[in-house]
Amino acid sequence: MATRTDAPTRREQILKEAARLFAERGFHGVGVDEIGAAVGISGPGLYRHFTGKDAMLAELLVGISGQLLTGAKWRVQEADGVPGEQVLDSLIEGHIDFALDDRPLITLHDRELDRLRDTDRKLVRQLQRQYVELWVGVVREVYPALSEPTARSAVHSVFGLLNSTPHLGRAGSLPGRGATAELLHRMARGAFAAAE
Amino acid sequence: MATRTDAPTRREQILKEAARLFAERGFHGVGVDEIGAAVGISGPGLYRHFTGKDAMLAELLVGISGQLLTGAKWRVQEADGVPGEQVLDSLIEGHIDFALDDRPLITLHDRELDRLRDTDRKLVRQLQRQYVELWVGVVREVYPALSEPTARSAVHSVFGLLNSTPHLGRAGSLPGRGATAELLHRMARGAFAAAE
DNA sequence: CCTTCAGGTTAACGACCGCTAACCAGTCTG
């Protein structure tokens, strides 16, 4: 895992703060002045980095969907000949890492999609669909008794389970990141097993 | 189950349409004129029934939380001496019914809470907390090996799973209400079992 | 029949918000 060590660019600062604010109060509930203030500049200064408020949301959502899909593709590709069980575990682990490390993005991901311009929304939907279908394939390999529609429903439901992290205590009440990840992982596997 | 047969009042019409619109485009994304139009009257006419836009959201959220809690209390109370397994099944069934029948409300329930006035928000939070603790008690009875914090995390996660219904195909692709309910039920039980 | 009132209407106000315009400071670069 290659970790960034160099300082974040201004663009990245803005995106991070915008994600947090959008997740907290909704896209329409946050003004450009607030986003600017969060990174130490004032409202219209943002327009040196983005063409508009919509563009920030679009970049965030496309980025999330793309990142998830890329990671998942990599995990599946890399595991050639490996038993399906382990591939599924790898997918689950990747999704959990994401849900735990980027809570605001997970929140935005299924909440503000309809605020996008048509072209962006279609792109995000397509990326999401690919991600789901990738999971469906692996799940059906591990649990062959599942029909395709059932598997798809099960995958969506497990996403709901894994994406519940924002509701798990405001960072502090939960018993450590590792334990939480492990719990979510076990529950996800249990849910799939019971779906069959 | 007592089913209403009389015509809905205007207030109820408004609440229903407002819930749908808020769920679709977010609280700030919907104008009062739109809500009015959805029930055949025009914008300011709404103020004959509600003191403001906020009041509609407040009534919706308090209503949901109260309804969920009341139903759950009833289910637990009524089952005295019944094995915990069946009580848990009853809670799950109730939550699924709600998630399947009132999708917009389920969506609002954890999305627009922060748009409420302080006093209303505290009330809703308290109702939600009671609901969660009620589940935690029953879950720990069935799975005694679960610590309280773990059980609470597990309950939140299962809520995430059950509340995923809005993401399951736009009503039509899923294989019938009964089958979906059954699948969700099995997955929820499987998730709890695996949490232990 | 006159009054009252519930439940609408349209007009308009004030606040806010996204965005543009115009300007400016610092820092490279030929």
Place this chain on the structure above:
DNA sequence: CAGACTGGTTAGCGGTCGTTAACCTGAAGG
């Protein structure tokens, strides 16, 4: 050192939105 570019600033415009004001209509009631 002149010029250009980067990344800011403040002022302000235009549109939208929640809410209020003022008015209207039809039905109920004594």
